[in-house]
Amino acid sequence: MWHLRGNTTLTPEPYIQSPSHPASQCLSGLGGDLKNTPQNPVTMSTNSPPVTPTPPTSPMSPSTPTPPPTPQHGTTSYAKSIVFMGKxxxxxxxxxSTRLxxxxxxxQVLVRVELATICGSDLHTLNGTRTSVHPCVLGHEGSGVVVDSRREGVEAGQRVTWGVCASCDNCLSCSLALGNKCMKLHKCGHTLVTTAPLFGTYSTHTLCLAGTPIVPLPPALTPTLAAPLNCSLATMVHAMAKIPTLPRPGHPGATVALVQGAGMLGVYGCALLREAGFGRVYCSDPNRTRLAKVSDFGGIAVHPEQEDDLIAPDSVDVAFEVCGSKEVMSRGxxxxxxxxxxxxxxxVHPDSRMxxxxQTIILKCLTITGVHNYTGEHLHSAVNFLARHHHRYPFKSLVGPTYPLSDFRNALEVARSGKFFRVAVNPQL
Ligand SMILES: [Zn+2]
Ligand SMILES: [Zn+2]
Known part of the structure; x- marks a missing residue:
């Protein structure tokens, strides 16, 4: 079923407005009067049963003859997006459907999404186990082609990835190189559509806000390689930056790491640690299917049952918790x-009491630190790392089947099955 909504402004104007002039066309009338005007033909469908939206192309009423303004970019005037409606x-x-x-x-930079991947955090949002603003365009992992740009150095036609955090570059956090904790932060896939109508990747187009890091992709980084990198890989690059200067290589215990969790973060972490010179990288996980991948990425697979036998106490230089399970903390x-x-x-959830x-921390002189998301610098490093090492590790194998956006519900089901590290969505299919 289709609902047609929008405001009644007759004067054509740029669709994207600043937060002080919200793009109220988008979902502003939720639950209220449903209207449609040719100037503002925001459309919406429920997903039960699935429908194939057809963007309006002509005025609905003969009394409003002014045709919709034509965007100057791309081949279509509308984006199609998956919008989260709330727990x-x-x-x-x-x-x-939202007018471009x-x-x-x-x-701002407008990108045509070539591939998006379904992150576990999105499954948590949709399962209701994670709080999220709504309505918002879902999805934060993806890559695409720039179709329009008002950013110096970013040109139409470039393939790019972009950061999940749009920061102001002006607040205290930003001045401390913590753009990921900006006081005016907007996050891709987690921003109200009234603030940013297309800031998510389960969408034909993503409108990257000012302050979103944008990084060009080399041709070798295919959509399959590139789509997930702006989440797990960039985050692990950030985590790697927390490793202090280590004792000289060759000294006992100088280059041993433990990665707790063999999901995307974990396997990327294994490869990053190996390339950083770590001689032994243990990676633990109770899921044997996931563990089977660990050696492909340079890690030593460790089932929790073997952990005490394989990893001696006081033997690891640096440990990474990337599994979301508080039970691993004491072992780390x-x-x-x-x-x-x-x-x-x-x-990153409330049930995480350590x-x-x-006393243990003091007596062992430990440093315990946290990492949440990343900055543009880490995203650049992630792209460079993948460009250098994608031949050495089977990163491609981390992405399973690809679904069209119209089949998002099935894509979710397969993602929930846990058979694949990532399931992909191609919004252009
Ligand atoms: Zn993610
Ligand atoms: Zn800021």
Missing amino acids: GRSPNFVTE PIQLSPG VRALRPGGTYILVGL DVTA
Whole structure:
């Protein structure tokens, strides 16, 4: 079923507005009067049953003869997106058509998404186990081709990836190189459509806000290689930056790492650590299917049942928690040598109370630190790392089947099955 909505402004104007002039066309009338005007033909469908939206191409009423303004870019005037409607709503996501902007604001970049990948965090949002603003265009992992840009150095036709965090570059956090914690942060896949109508990747187009890091992709980084890198790989590059200067290579215990979790973060982490010179990289996970991949990425697979036998206490220089399970914390602390570093990445949920005493931390002189998302610098490094090493490790194999956007529900089901590290969505199919 289609609902046609929008405001009644008759004067053509750029679709994208600043937050102070919200793009109220998009979902602003949710639950209210449903209207349609040719100037503002935002459309929406529920996903039950699935429908194939057809963007309006002509005025609905003979009394409003002015045709819609034509955007200056791309071959289509509309984007089609998956919009999260909120926890407990039925349906909790819909497919929506949104008119593309006619004119971008300074700093904005409009990208045609070539491939997006379904992240576990999106599954949590849709399962209701993670709180998210709504309505918002879902999805943050993806790559694409620039179709319009008002950013110096970013040109139409470039293939790019972009950061999940759009920052202001002006606040205290930004001044501390913590753009990922910007006080005016907007996150791709987690921003209200009234603020940013197309800032998500389960969409034919993503409108990257000013302050979103944009990084060109070399041709070797195919969509399959590139789509997931702006989440797990860039985050692990950030985590790697937390490793302090290590003792000289060759000294006992100088280059041993433990990665707790063999998901995307974990296998990227294994490859990053090996390329950084770590001689032994243990990677633990109870899921044997995932563990089977670890050696392909340079890690030593460790099932929790073997952990005590394989990893001696006080033998690891640096440990990474990338599994989201608080049960691993005491094991990580136990494995670390005196002066070791524990980097927490995956436990981004409230049920994460640490089972470790301050005494242990003090007596072992441990450094425990957290990493959340990343900055543009880390995204650049992630692209460079993948460009250098994609031949050496089977990164391509991390992405399973690809679905069209119209089949998003099935893509979700397959993603939930856990058979693949990532399931992909090609919004152009
Ligand atoms: Zn992700
Ligand atoms: Zn800021």
